[in-house]
Amino acid sequence: MSLYEGGEMARAKRTTKEKLLDAAEKLFARKGYHGTSLRQITREAGVDLALVNYHFGGKEKLFEAVLDRRGAMLNEERLRRLEEVCRAAAPRPAATEAVVGAFFDPILDFLEHAGPGWHSYFSLLAWVNNSPQWGKRLMGKTFNATVKRFIEALMDSLPKAAPEDIYWGYNFLTGALTLSLAETGRLDVLSGGLCRSVDVAALRARLGPFVAAGLRGLAQRGG
Template identity: 55%
Template sequence: MKRGEKTRQKILDSAEKLFAKRGYHGVTIRQITEDAKVDTALANYHFGSKRNLFDAVLLRRAEELNKVRLEKLEEIEAAAENGVASLEDIIDAFSHPLLDRSERGGPGWKSYFALIAQINNSPEWGGKLMTEYFDPLVRRFIAALKRALPEAHEEDIYWSYHFFSGALVLTYAETGRIDNLSDGKVHSSDLDAVQLRMPPFIAAGFRRLCETSGPKS
C-alpha cells in the first residue's frame, strides 16, 4: 500500500457515508475530514476538489459491481441450452449482486447503495452520472431481455426495464418507509425477502407487457 493510501480510503469511507445520508450539497469537506479524523486540507490534497471526491466515491465500487453482474449474466446464458437465459434468471443476475452486497458487504456497501438510490432519482445527477457509470452494463442486460422475449415490441421492453429499475432502486434506498406502512410486518432492511420476491414479480410484469400484442390486452 502506498504512503497516503490509508488516508485516501478513510476519506472515501467518510465521504461515502455522509454523502449517502445528506447528499452532495448537504455535506461539507470539513464534516468529511472530521469524520475521517484527518486534516481538512487532505481532502483537497488527495482528490483535488469536493466534486472529484464525489466522483471517486461513486467510481470506487462501480467497477466491481459491473464486473460481477456481467459475469453472472454470461454464466446463466452459458448454462442455458440455447444460450437464452430465462427472464427470472436475468432479473436475478441484475439485482442479486446489489442486494447481496448491501445485505452482507458491510456498512460501506450499504452507504454506497443508499447514495446511488438518491442520485438515481435526482435530475442533477440521475441522467448524466448514472448513464456514465452503468449504461454499458444495462444495455447488455437489455439485449439479454430482448432475446428472452423475442416477440416483444422494443418499447415494452424498455418500459418494463424501467419499472424493474425503479423497484430495485427504491429497495436498496432502504428508507424504512415500508416498515412504518406495514406497522413492522415487513422490514426494508430484509433484502433476502426481496431477493425471493423480485424475480417472480418483475418477470410476471415483463411477460404480461411483452408477450401480448400491445399494452392494452
C-alpha cells in the same frame, strides 16, 4: 482481500484516501451532495480538511470517486453472472427470470454478506438515480455499457416484446430496485413493523418474481 470485503479493510490499515471515501460515502448517502460539507466528511474520517483537495482535487471529484469505486466491482460481478446464465441456457436465450436474477443478485449478495459500506453505497445510488441533477450523467458514465448488455438479454428472453416495452420495463425495474435500496424506513412505517426496509432476504424473495412477472405482462400487453 475477498470479494465481499471490497474497500472495507480494518481501520488501522486504511489509507487516507480510503478513509475519505468511506466517510464521504456514508455522509453523502444520508444527506446528499449539497447537504454534506467537506468539514463533516474530514471530521468523520479523522483527517485534515485540506487533504480532500490534495487527494481528489475537490468536492465534486470526491463524489464521483465514491460512485466509481464500488460501481466497477458491481459491473464486473453482474456481467460475470449474466454470461453464466446465458451460457447455461445456450443455444436458447436465457430466461427472463435468470437475466433479472443476474442483475439483482450481486447487489443482494453484497448487502447480505458485506459491510455497511455497501449499504451506504446502494442508498446513495438510489438517490443519484432519482436525481434530475446527477442521474443522467453519473449513472450513465458508470453503468450504461453494462445495462445495455442486460437490455439485450431481456429482449432475447422476450422476443415478442417491442423494444420500447423493454426500455420502459427496465426503467420500472430499476425504479423498484433503487427505492428498495434507499432504505428510507417508509416500508416499516406503512406495514406497522410487519416488513423491514433492511430485510434483504425478504427483498430477495419478492423483487425478482415481481419484476419478471411485470416484464412478461408488458410483453403480452393488449394481446
